[in-house]
Amino acid sequence: MKRIVFLIPSLGMGGMERVLVNYANLFAARGYDVTVLNFTYDDDAITSGFSQTIHYIKNYSPVKNIKNAAFAQILKGNFRLLPQKIWMKFHSAKYLYKKYIKENFDVEIAFFGMDAMKIISGSTNESAVKIGWLHYVNLEDDIKNVGSYNRAKKIYNEISEIICVSQKSKDELNRVFGREKNVFVVNNPNDTKKIRDSATADFAGKKYRFTFAVVARIDEYNKAFLRLLSVCSRLNSEGYDYNLWIVGDGKDSKLIKDKARELNLNNVIFYGKQANPYPYIYNADMYLCASKFEGFSMVMMESIILGTPILSTDVSGADEMLDGGKYGMIVENSENGIYEGMKKILDNPDMYSHYKAMADKRKDYLSEEKIMDQVENIIKGL
Numbered sequence: 001m002k003r004i005v006f007l008i009p010s011l012g013m014g015g016m017e018r019v020l021v022n023y024a025n026l027f028a029a030r031g032y033d034v035t036v037l038n039f040t041y042d043d044d045a046i047t048s049g050f051s052q053t054i055h056y057i058k059n060y061s062p063v064k065n066i067k068n069a070a071f072a073q074i075l076k077g078n079f080r081l082l083p084q085k086i087w088m089k090f091h092s093a094k095y096l097y098k099k100y101i102k103e104n105f106d107v108e109i110a111f112f113g114m115d116a117m118k119i120i121s122g123s124t125n126e127s128a129v130k131i132g133w134l135h136y137v138n139l140e141d142d143i144k145n146v147g148s149y150n151r152a153k154k155i156y157n158e159i160s161e162i163i164c165v166s167q168k169s170k171d172e173l174n175r176v177f178g179r180e181k182n183v184f185v186v187n188n189p190n191d192t193k194k195i196r197d198s199a200t201a202d203f204a205g206k207k208y209r210f211t212f213a214v215v216a217r218i219d220e221y222n223k224a225f226l227r228l229l230s231v232c233s234r235l236n237s238e239g240y241d242y243n244l245w246i247v248g249d250g251k252d253s254k255l256i257k258d259k260a261r262e263l264n265l266n267n268v269i270f271y272g273k274q275a276n277p278y279p280y281i282y283n284a285d286m287y288l289c290a291s292k293f294e295g296f297s298m299v300m301m302e303s304i305i306l307g308t309p310i311l312s313t314d315v316s317g318a319d320e321m322l323d324g325g326k327y328g329m330i331v332e333n334s335e336n337g338i339y340e341g342m343k344k345i346l347d348n349p350d351m352y353s354h355y356k357a358m359a360d361k362r363k364d365y366l367s368e369e370k371i372m373d374q375v376e377n378i379i380k381g382l
């Protein structure tokens with residue numbers, strides 16, 4: 001039985017985290033001995049999704065308040081007392097690997113983020129297959145996290161195989177770091193049956209008019225809620241009748257809710273974090289992805305599975321999922337792009353009906369088995 005470890009920086013409520021749970025369960029179902037190592041915080045709503053055979057390890061998390069750190073220890077080289085990002089930046093990849101990876105695995109996967117990539121790049125297990133999973137296209141953040149372009153490039157070059165969740169992610173990796181060899185595109189899998197079964201559960205939403213839904217972590221940097229609220233304010237001032245459901249929470253929840261109140265957006269309804277977000281997607285008329293950055297949006301894929309039409313900014317993965325706009329509307333990644341897209345849908349019932357019919361045709365275009373076969377072929381060296 002092959003042993004596989006997934007490293008992930010957090011397991012809070014989010015699309016990337018749900019992808020990890022799905023992959024871990026799929027590998028376990030194929031007979032792998034699976035360990036998931038998380039080195040910061042988690043959420044029971046996510047971790048409860050692991051099958052009973054999976055070994056889940058929540059590793060040590062450094063203190064967040066630098067004022068409480070023992071500076072004498074820092075001077076001795078014990079940077080672990082510093083906040084997570086600083087601690088990760090100061091220590092070498094080999095040091096981090098030794099601290100985190102205590103067992104021998106056949107496959108070592110950095111599933112998300114530069115911190116996990118750095119740990120796996122320091123692997124001393126010469127027989128292990130080392131995989132980096134790239135979910136995003138904003139690689140400039142990776143450079144900031146490790147302190148320089150050359151450090152980030154070295155980390156990516158130390159990873160034997162890199163899986164990108166979209167063609168845009170692969171293209172960006174090549175553009176920024178010149179990495180082409182052993183780079184593969186594998187779209188995210190989904191537990192189709194579970195998603196469809198969960199979508200018919202009771203939920204708190206009440207639909208009175210045409211409704212857009214957003215399910216996302218409320219993180220302004222990536223998800224760009226402020227420009228979405230600005231669009232809603234414009235549409236409201238023009239007399240459009242619709243609702244926007246926002247499902248999720250995050251570090252910018254207060255900022256976004258305060259802005260909605262300031263703009264008197266009574267038709268924007270916040271439902272907070274939901275362990276089962278699928279009824280909101282299923283019962284909405286259209287799923288709206290207004291993000292600035294995505295990798296291969298898990299929620300967009302779930303919307304396709306549920307047959308809910310999609311309006312998305314031109315983010316990574318949208319072109320592939322919607323076949324260039326054939327199966328959903330892709331708009332310019334800007335405030336005006338979102339405004340024009342929502343306006344067209346609200347103005348044209350026939351256009352909406354077209355996208356609804358196309359969404360129904362797109363439901364089954366990706367199967368878990370095909371995706372898992374792709375990943376196993378990469379592990380086995382094709």
